[in-house]
Amino acid sequence: MFTQQYIAFIGPGVMAEAMISGLIRQQVIEPARMVTSGPRQERLDQLRQQYGVKITTQNAEATQEADVVVLSVKPQRLDRVLAGVRGSLKADALVLSIVAGASIEKIAQNLNHAIIVRSMPNTPAQIGEGITVWTASPQVSQAQREMARQILNSLGDELYVEEENYLDMATALSGTGPAYVFLFMEAMVDAGVHLGFPRRIAEQLVAQTVRGSVDYYQKRDDPVHLARLRNEVTSPGGTSAAALYYLEKAGFRTAISRAIWAAYERSIELGKGGKSQDPEKTT
Numbered sequence: 001m002f003t004q005q006y007i008a009f010i011g012p013g014v015m016a017e018a019m020i021s022g023l024i025r026q027q028v029i030e031p032a033r034m035v036t037s038g039p040r041q042e043r044l045d046q047l048r049q050q051y052g053v054k055i056t057t058q059n060a061e062a063t064q065e066a067d068v069v070v071l072s073v074k075p076q077r078l079d080r081v082l083a084g085v086r087g088s089l090k091a092d093a094l095v096l097s098i099v100a101g102a103s104i105e106k107i108a109q110n111l112n113h114a115i116i117v118r119s120m121p122n123t124p125a126q127i128g129e130g131i132t133v134w135t136a137s138p139q140v141s142q143a144q145r146e147m148a149r150q151i152l153n154s155l156g157d158e159l160y161v162e163e164e165n166y167l168d169m170a171t172a173l174s175g176t177g178p179a180y181v182f183l184f185m186e187a188m189v190d191a192g193v194h195l196g197f198p199r200r201i202a203e204q205l206v207a208q209t210v211r212g213s214v215d216y217y218q219k220r221d222d223p224v225h226l227a228r229l230r231n232e233v234t235s236p237g238g239t240s241a242a243a244l245y246y247l248e249k250a251g252f253r254t255a256i257s258r259a260i261w262a263a264y265e266r267s268i269e270l271g272k273g274g275k276s277q278d279p280e281k282t283t
Contacts, residue, residue, distance in 0.1 A: 002028055002029040002033065002147070002150075004067075005029070005033065005067040005068060005147070006033050006034070006035065006065055006066045006067050006068075007023075007029060007033065007034045007035075007066060007067070007068045007069075007070065007151070008034075008035050008036075008037065008062040008063050008066035008068070008069045008070065009034065009035070009036040009037070009062075009070045009072055010037055010038075010059050010062060010063070010069060010070065010071050010072065010073060010081055010085065011037075011038060011070075011071065011072035011073035011074075011077075011081070012036045012037070012038035012040070012043050012044055012047055012055075012072075013072055013073075013074075014126055015072050015098055015121060015125060015126070015155075016036060016070065016072040017047065017051075017126075018121075018125045018126040018127075018128075018130075018154075018155055019070065019072075019125075019151060019154055019155060020034060020036070020047065020051050020053060021051065021154075022125075022128055022153075022154025022155055023151065023154045024051060025128070025154070026153070026154055028150055028151070028154060031051050031052035031053050032052065032053075032054065034051075034053040034054065035053060035054040035055065035056060035062045035066070036048075036053055036054070036055050036056075036062070037055070037056045037057065037058060037059045037061070037062035038057065039057060041057060044056075044057065059081060059084050059085050059088075060084060060085050060088040061088075063085045063088045063089050063093070064088050064089075064090075065090070066089075066090065066093055067090070067092075067093060067094065067147075068093065068094045068095075068096055068147060068148075068151065069085070069089060069093055069094070069095045069096070070096045070097075070098065070151070071095065071096070071097040071098065071099050071102075071107070072098050072099070073099060074099075075099055075100050075101050075102060075270040075271075078099050078102055079110065082107065082110035082111055083110065085111070086110065086111050086112060087112070089111065089113055092115065093113070093115065094115050094116075094117060094140065094144045094147060094148065095107060095111065095113060095115060095116045095117070096116075096117045096119065096148055096151060097116065097117070097118050097119065098119050098120065098121055100120065100171050100175060100267055100270055101168065101171065101266075101267045101268065101269070101270030101271035101272075102118070102270070102271055103118070103164065103271050104116045104118050104135075104137050104164060106271060108137065114137055114139040115137065115139045115140055115141075115144065116136070116137045116139075116140070117134055117135070117136045117137075117140060117144075117145075117148045118134065118135055118136075118164065118167055119132050119133065119134035119135075119148075119152060119158075119167075120132065120133050120134070120167050120170045120171050120174070120175045121152070121155050121156075121175070122174050122175050122176075122177060122178055123178040124156065124178060125155035125156055128154070128155065128156050129156050130155045130156035130157070131156055131157045131158070131159065131174050132152045132155055132156065132157070132158045132159070133158075133159050133161060133166060133167060133170035133174065134148065134152060134158060134159070134160055134161070134167075135160065135161050135162065135163070135164050135166070135167060136148065136160075145160075168264055168267040168268055168271070169264060171263065171264070171267040172260045172261070172263035172264035172266075172267055173260055175267075176260075176263045180256065180259065180260075181210070185206050185207070185210060188202075188206045188209075189202045189203050189206050190202075192205060192206065216229070217229060230244070
């Protein structure tokens with residue numbers, strides 16, 4: 001448990017709240033040792049009432065005594081936030097970023113501070129079922145890496161990587177991944193309604209099918225390739241074979257691959273300060 005450290009969250013969004021909730025639930029740190037800053041007093045009051053954390057509308061004030069500073073703002077606001085807290089951090093503070101596309105180099109240069117962990121969680125982190133990929137600058141000590149690991153564990157699983165370029169890949173694959181899954185589920189539900197199911201029944205069938213398929217894959221005693229599992233449910237001339245033939249003919253795999261690549265390119269653009277994108281650019 002963090003008994004002496006203070007954690008500051010710059011940006012009171014849903015991911016910051018997920019971290020706060022997880023840290024309290026796992027008894028990693030007391031609420032009084034966390035402070036959240038942001039521009040909206042109403043949102044800050046909500047977090048204080050629900051979790052007992054300290055709040056402030058001044059980012060620099062939040063970071064002055066913090067041993068860990070979590071950057072949890074939108075990529076488009078990052079430059080302004082970094083400029084606002086530059087010079088206010090403790091010399092040995094750990095900066096933990098969950099900002100998509102923001103490189104360690106960019107954060108270090110804008111803060112004039114080199115002790116940085118960059119991470120990419122995803123939406124299921126809000127219920128403690130996420131996966132976070134992260135890496136650290138050479139200046140991060142072993143003790144600080146363990147602190148970062150404990151904080152990220154509050155969101156679910158965590159995976160450390162040596163090379164930072166994996167973070168942009170993770171942004172496109174696991175960070176954005178829930179959106180692909182939700183779209184796929186939405187399409188299945190709509191198809192079920194088109195077949196004649198009431199929507200609530202279609203939603204129940206689809207949700208449990210996706211959940212059960214993932215659990216079946218993860219709980220197999222023997223390591224197995226996904227293609228093998230697909231083949232197990234594809235009888236020659238059967239319904240699965242007919243459906244899969246149509247998906248392949250429609251370019252399902254290619255569409256998924258190109259979508260993930262587009263997300264990867266966008267992650268890199270965000271890191272360079274990109275604010276807009278031609279939707280046809282990657283086609």
